[in-house]
Amino acid sequence: MSSRIPSGQARTSGERAVARHGWVHALVTVLGGLLAMALVSALGLWAAGAADLPDGSFAPVVAATMVTAVGGTVKLAGGAGDLAETRAGLTVIPLSVTLTGALVIAWGFLRPLRHRAVAGATELAGWAGRVAALWLLALIGLTLAARHTFEISLGDDTLGELGDLFGASPKIGFTTDVPLSVFVGVVWLAGVLVLALLVSRGAPLPAGLLRFQASVRPAAYAMVALLLACVVIGVVVALIVAVTKGHARETFAVILLGIPNLVWLALTIGLGATWNGRVEGPFGLPMPHVLDEVLRTPDVSELNLRTLAEHDGRVWWLLVVDVVLLLAAAFVMAARSPARVRAWQHAVHMAVALALTVFMIGLVGRISAHYGLSVLGIGDLGGGLGGELFLRPKLWGAVGLAVPWGLVTGFAGALLARRVRRRGEVRPDGEVRPDGEG
Numbered sequence: 001m002s003s004r005i006p007s008g009q010a011r012t013s014g015e016r017a018v019a020r021h022g023w024v025h026a027l028v029t030v031l032g033g034l035l036a037m038a039l040v041s042a043l044g045l046w047a048a049g050a051a052d053l054p055d056g057s058f059a060p061v062v063a064a065t066m067v068t069a070v071g072g073t074v075k076l077a078g079g080a081g082d083l084a085e086t087r088a089g090l091t092v093i094p095l096s097v098t099l100t101g102a103l104v105i106a107w108g109f110l111r112p113l114r115h116r117a118v119a120g121a122t123e124l125a126g127w128a129g130r131v132a133a134l135w136l137l138a139l140i141g142l143t144l145a146a147r148h149t150f151e152i153s154l155g156d157d158t159l160g161e162l163g164d165l166f167g168a169s170p171k172i173g174f175t176t177d178v179p180l181s182v183f184v185g186v187v188w189l190a191g192v193l194v195l196a197l198l199v200s201r202g203a204p205l206p207a208g209l210l211r212f213q214a215s216v217r218p219a220a221y222a223m224v225a226l227l228l229a230c231v232v233i234g235v236v237v238a239l240i241v242a243v244t245k246g247h248a249r250e251t252f253a254v255i256l257l258g259i260p261n262l263v264w265l266a267l268t269i270g271l272g273a274t275w276n277g278r279v280e281g282p283f284g285l286p287m288p289h290v291l292d293e294v295l296r297t298p299d300v301s302e303l304n305l306r307t308l309a310e311h312d313g314r315v316w317w318l319l320v321v322d323v324v325l326l327l328a329a330a331f332v333m334a335a336r337s338p339a340r341v342r343a344w345q346h347a348v349h350m351a352v353a354l355a356l357t358v359f360m361i362g363l364v365g366r367i368s369a370h371y372g373l374s375v376l377g378i379g380d381l382g383g384g385l386g387g388e389l390f391l392r393p394k395l396w397g398a399v400g401l402a403v404p405w406g407l408v409t410g411f412a413g414a415l416l417a418r419r420v421r422r423r424g425e426v427r428p429d430g431e432v433r434p435d436g437e438g
Helices: 007-020 023-049 058-069 095-113 121-145 158-166 178-199 207-244 247-270 287-294 305-309 315-333 343-364 394-418
Strands: 074-079 084-092 146-153 173-174 275-280 302-304 369-376 387-393
Touching: 007 121, 007 315, 007 369, 023 058, 023 095, 058 074, 058 095, 058 275, 058 287, 095 178, 095 247, 095 315, 095 394, 121 178, 146 287, 173 178, 178 207, 247 275, 247 287, 247 315, 247 343, 287 302, 287 305, 302 315, 305 315, 315 343, 315 394, 343 387, 387 394
Parallel strands: none
Antiparallel strands: 074 084, 074 173, 084 369, 146 173, 275 302, 275 387, 369 387
16 A cells, blocks of 8 residues: 555645644734733732822733833833923833743744644744734734823822922823834744744754754753743742732732742842842832842942842852752753763753853843932932832853853753663664654
8 A cells, every 4th residue: 555645635734734823823822922911911010009000001001011021112201390300210021921921922833833843944934924913013002002191199298288389290101112112022022933943842943954953952941941940939939928928919919020030030149140239219129128138228239149148148048949950951951852962062052051041131130210300400309209220230240150050060961861761862672763753
């Protein structure tokens, strides 16, 4: 019996394979990502008290949060009558929202590509283009919706009376830089789709890229697993804090808006990295409060294991946790790699992957916020409202520290994975499991 498939049947199967990821599936993928991000943003902002903002500003704030989550720019502007002015700025990426959207969109993008060994570059580009076109329209809508202005009460004390006298009731408004936000949002989507293809061992690649999958895919998967493990640990710790110490609403706000901001910061600090920052005025960093204690000084402070340990010796456990997590990630990377890859190659792959991961954390984990009110151009009369918060890494120092960490843990992980049956190794019966077998 011939094993050949009639050409017409093969052509029909190919057409069905392409049809499975047409415009309808692209729409479902984009809408799923948007709805997931909107839900997480709304719940997080509600837990943070944003539902009480005046003048129906909750929905625009949710839209602005989603824009910043994909790297967009939200501009703050303010006024306080003819004799006063407000100055405000905010730069922060709510990484919980970012991560949620990335996971949902990546899942929707990969789902119709399952059970395929190879896919043509034209087919993948067409499928990604459909998702990108709909995502572009959604971004334009979000950036246009993310704009609002509302007043900030100065209270009923003397400061409030002065505000009424001078007509200096401060107003804060926000809007988006539409072209820049749309451009960065599309770049963000491209990064998510490329990373999804790199991480998923079951996703097809063009034939010309198959030679890179043995070195790139295991390392990419290990780094994503590392970051997600940090998030899971952070959520568990936050829930324990909420149960044992109260402040449940504030804790859930942190989980839903910024838990990756905290745990990925902790990951880099455990590696020995240093972040510079300062906290002044009403601003503050969320749990743990030791961060706020270290940074609330007259001058710029350093945030690292040493300075944190001066306030709470338990932070040394970050070092232990990092060792365990990195060894686990290195083991996973080696176990998913072909047997022909040598230990020193695992070490190099791990070092490069970890350095890139730390570099990414340094870029997305920065925080900057400031607010002030001045009357007649004199001083800051915000009545406790004025203040500043910023946090930024010593980026190249952190990346440099990641390299030796990656080399050591990558080599150790390769040794630990030697007893694991891997692709390309010879079995006792003499059968060789091919490298391409998943």
